[in-house]
Amino acid sequence: MPGHVVVCGFSGFALRLLEQLLDSGEQVVLLVPALDAGVAAAQSRWGVRVVTAQFGVTSALAECETARAQAVVCVSDDERWNLEIALLAEQLAPSARIVTQLSNATVGTAMADGSGRHVVLDVATLATPSVVEACLGQTVHDIDVAGTTFVVATFPVSADASLRARFGDLAPVAVIGAGGEVSACPGRDHIVRSGERAVMIGTAEDFARQRLALPQPARPARDVARRPLPHRLLHSAETFARDANPNLFRMAAVLATLLCISTIVLWLGYRKPGMSALDALYFSSETIATVGYGDFNFATQPPWLRLWSILLMFAGVTTTAIVMAFLADVLISRRLSHGAARTRARRMSGHTIVVGLGAFGMSVTSALRQRGEQVVLVERAEHTRFSETAAGLDVPVIYGDAALPDTMSSAGLGRARAVAVVTSSDLTNIEVAIAVRTLLGPRWGTPTDDGVPVVLRIFDRDLAGAVVNRFGFQNVRPTVELAVPWFVGAALGLHVLGTFSVQGESFMVGRFEVGDGLDAVTMDELSARTRVIAIRRTNGSLEHSPRREASFAAGDLAYLVGPYAELLAVLRRGRTVGGA
Numbered sequence: 014m015p016g017h018v019v020v021c022g023f024s025g026f027a028l029r030l031l032e033q034l035l036d037s038g039e040q041v042v043l044l045v046p047a048l049d050a051g052v053a054a055a056q057s058r059w060g061v062r063v064v065t066a067q068f069g070v071t072s073a074l075a076e077c078e079t080a081r082a083q084a085v086v087c088v089s090d091d092e093r094w095n096l097e098i099a100l101l102a103e104q105l106a107p108s109a110r111i112v113t114q115l116s117n118a119t120v121g122t123a124m125a126d127g128s129g130r131h132v133v134l135d136v137a138t139l140a141t142p143s144v145v146e147a148c149l150g151q152t153v154h155d156i157d158v159a160g161t162t163f164v165v166a167t168f169p170v171s172a173d174a175s176l177r178a179r180f181g182d183l184a185p186v187a188v189i190g191a192g193g194e195v196s197a198c199p200g201r202d203h204i205v206r207s208g209e210r211a212v213m214i215g216t217a218e219d220f221a222r223q224r225l226a227l228p229q230p231a232r233p234a235r236d237v238a239r240r241p242l243p244h245r246l247l248h249s250a251e252t253f254a255r256d257a258n259p260n261l262f263r264m265a266a267v268l269a270t271l272l273c274i275s276t277i278v279l280w281l282g283y284r285k286p287g288m289s290a291l292d293a294l295y296f297s298s299e300t301i302a303t304v305g306y307g308d309f310n311f312a313t314q315p316p317w318l319r320l321w322s323i324l325l326m327f328a329g330v331t332t333t334a335i336v337m338a339f340l341a342d343v344l345i346s347r348r349l350s351h352g353a354a355r356t357r358a359r360r361m362s363g364h365t366i367v368v369g370l371g372a373f374g375m376s377v378t379s380a381l382r383q384r385g386e387q388v389v390l391v392e393r394a395e396h397t398r399f400s401e402t403a404a405g406l407d408v409p410v411i412y413g414d415a416a417l418p419d420t421m422s423s424a425g426l427g428r429a430r431a432v433a434v435v436t437s438s439d440l441t442n443i444e445v446a447i448a449v450r451t452l453l454g455p456r457w458g459t460p461t462d463d464g465v466p467v468v469l470r471i472f473d474r475d476l477a478g479a480v481v482n483r484f485g486f487q488n489v490r491p492t493v494e495l496a497v498p499w500f501v502g503a504a505l506g507l508h509v510l511g512t513f514s515v516q517g518e519s520f521m522v523g524r525f526e527v528g529d530g531l532d533a534v535t536m537d538e539l540s541a542r543t544r545v546i547a548i549r550r551t552n553g554s555l556e557h558s559p560r561r562e563a564s565f566a567a568g569d570l571a572y573l574v575g576p577y578a579e580l581l582a583v584l585r586r587g588r589t590v591g592g593a
Contacts, residue, residue, distance in 0.1 A: 015081040017042055018504050019074075021098045022089030023052055025472060026114075026136065029493045030088055033501050035059055037581045042077045046094065070097055074105050084110040084504035092116065099124060103131065112503045116372050132503040137373040140470075140495040143514060145380045147468040147488045148365050148431035152228050156511040156522045158572050159549050161557070163522075165214045165513055165574075166227050170205045177201040180213050181223045184544050184558055186574055187212040187515045195516045197542040198575050212515055214546060214574060215558070261339035268332045272297050275325050282318045283309070301329030354409035355423045358389045362428040366391060368415040368445055369436035373470060373492070375399045377433055382406050389424045391415045416441075416448040426452055435470040442469055446486060458487070494519055498577040507584050510572070521577040522546075527569040531587030537561040543575035543583055 017040040020031050027043075034041050043063045045052050056063045066073035079085060085102040087095035092115055099113040111131040115121040121133035146154070154165040165186060176185045176199065188196045188203065189210040196203070205211055213220075220227055254262075275297035280290050288296070288309070296309050300322065311319050358364075367378050370392035381388050390403055390410045403410050413420035415434070426432070432449055434442045446469045450457045458464035468488040471477040477491040495512065498521050502509045508524040536545055536559055548556040548563070549570035556563065565571060565587070573580050 016083045019044055019077045019079055019082050019085045021087045024090045026493055027088045029497050030500055033497055044073055044077055070101055074101055079106040082106055082109045086112045086500060086504050088114045112500055134499055136492055136496040137376040139499050140492045141376040141380050143490050143495055144377050144433055144468050147466060148433055154513045158547050159555050163214055164217055167210050167212050170209045170211055171207055173206050176203050176205060183213040183215040183219055183223060184546055186214050189516055193516055195518050198544045258339050258342055264335045268336055271328055271332060278321055300325050303330055354411055357409040358411060358423060358425045361387050361425050363430045364389055365431045366424050366429050368434045370397050370399050371437050373435045375402055377435055378408055391424050415445045418452055421452055429465060431465060432467045439471050505584055519577060521580055522574045523580050524570055524572050525584050527565045527567055527571050528587040529567055531565045532567040533564050535562055535564045539583060540579050542579045543573050545571055545573050547572040
């Protein structure tokens with residue numbers, strides 16, 4: 014089966030990818046490590062050919078006819094297996110596109126050859142922008158198209174008019190009805206009604222010519238005012254008292270009692286020449302501290318007082334050692350870092366709380382920090398591979414169960430601007446989101462002046478929809494739905510430039526080379542749900558926002574926006590057999 018796609022790996026993500034490729038009309042071969050009940054069920058459902066690698070990856074790739082495939086997509090949960098298959102597939106199929114899922118940036122950079130033939134993608138990195146935009150209330154998306162920055166922005170419609178009359182030459186991407194329904198890529202003569210919203214694309218200059226100000230984030234981050242020194246000192250003392258072992262204070266009380274008793278005994282019992290109260294306190298302190306300057310001599314004192322001095326020495330050494338041990342426990346152990354993180358979090362305001370210190374959580378945190386946002390991480394397990402990475406980003410980490418009020422209070426939930434729940438467990442994410450909704454009360458919602466958006470990561474699209482319908486969560490992001498278009502596009506020769514969501518529907522901006530099937534085809538002959546925003550002609554010129562009578566020519570680079578299934582349909586129509 015020449016021109017087929019080899020999908021390597023068997024996971025929830027691989028199944029969704031397989032389904033999308035089949036829906037796009039592609040022939041698919043599934044390569045798995047071993048045959049099991051799940052693989053057999055998938056084979057029965059979709060009728061795909063399954064090859065196992067029980068006798069080696071090289072022989073399995075040969076059995077998959079990799080040399081004749083148009084693409085090899087490596088999406089196993091075991092990234093070492095992905096790397097092995099990608100390296101071998103490069104040798105066996107020199108003309109096939111190789112798409113590899115790798116979260117290791119160092120290895121991924123080394124594997125990507127820059128020619129577009131070998132594409133390395135990371136699910137966490139691909140899904141991160143959508144989560145960050147939801148946290149910040151951002152409705153503007155910047156996308157680089159042939160060296161020109163295009164902006165996708167959403168505008169409310171205040172009066173009935175055509176899109177052309179309201180927005181001029183700006184290209185419409187979608188219209189969101191008053192009830193939330195989405196009309197993808199309508200024509201400029203489409204009539205929009207008051208209360209609807211229009212999603213438009215163009216350059217910043219295009220928007221300026223129409224006198225349209227690009228929407229700003231719903232609520233900028235608030236500056237954190239530095240509190241007065243007495244307040245900071247009091248807060249530090251409270252934090253120390255909360256984090257220290259309770260026995261420290263008991264032993265400190267024993268030490269203080271011993272000092273007081275010794276001062277009274279020496280003041281009243283020391284004779285010739287006698288001690289003042291201050292002298293008694295001074296001598297008791299130096300004895301307990303094991304300093305012993307020799308200021309006072311007990312050779313001529315009564316035996317009972319000499320015995321008391323001996324007792325004071327041993328009691329002082331023992332008590333002091335115990336107190337110092339408890340202090341060391343606070344200052345040297347992990348309590349110090351934990352306490353410091355909680356202290357920093359309590360001082361923050363207008364920050365974003367990210368729940369989950371995994372690959373996805375770190376990707377979201379890094380993106381927020383790059384935008385200058387303050388972040389507090391919450392993680393249940395104290396030992397993760399990303400702990401040092403979080404420290405390098407100067408982000409405080411609160412260790413504890415995010416579903417508990419005390420943990421989220423320590424993370425500063427009452428002063429946060431947004432919460433991103435992005436652990437690897439869907440059940441945990443739902444549990445934490447429900448708990449946060451309860452804690453926020455009336456502040457739960459969208460990023461308005463008082464609202465706090467809670468962005469929820471859910472793996473599967475169907476489950477995400479069920480969660481939205483059942484619990485009313487407004488910011489659910491299915492990672493599969495966000496990442497699969499990139500893998501499908503890369504496998505079929507569509508270079509994805511960016512993705513964004515409109516009312517939960519995924520839109521994509523992509524580039525592909527026009528094949529013979531689209532030669533001389535005009536813009537108005539394409540699918541009504543796609544829009545060509547630019548064409549790079551073979552002579553190097555860039556045609557921006559081509560009109561409906563403009564036509565393609567073989568070899569052009571076309572830049573399109575629309576639902577990714579529609580873009581793939583255009584790609585199939587114009588793809589030359591065996592071409593890119």
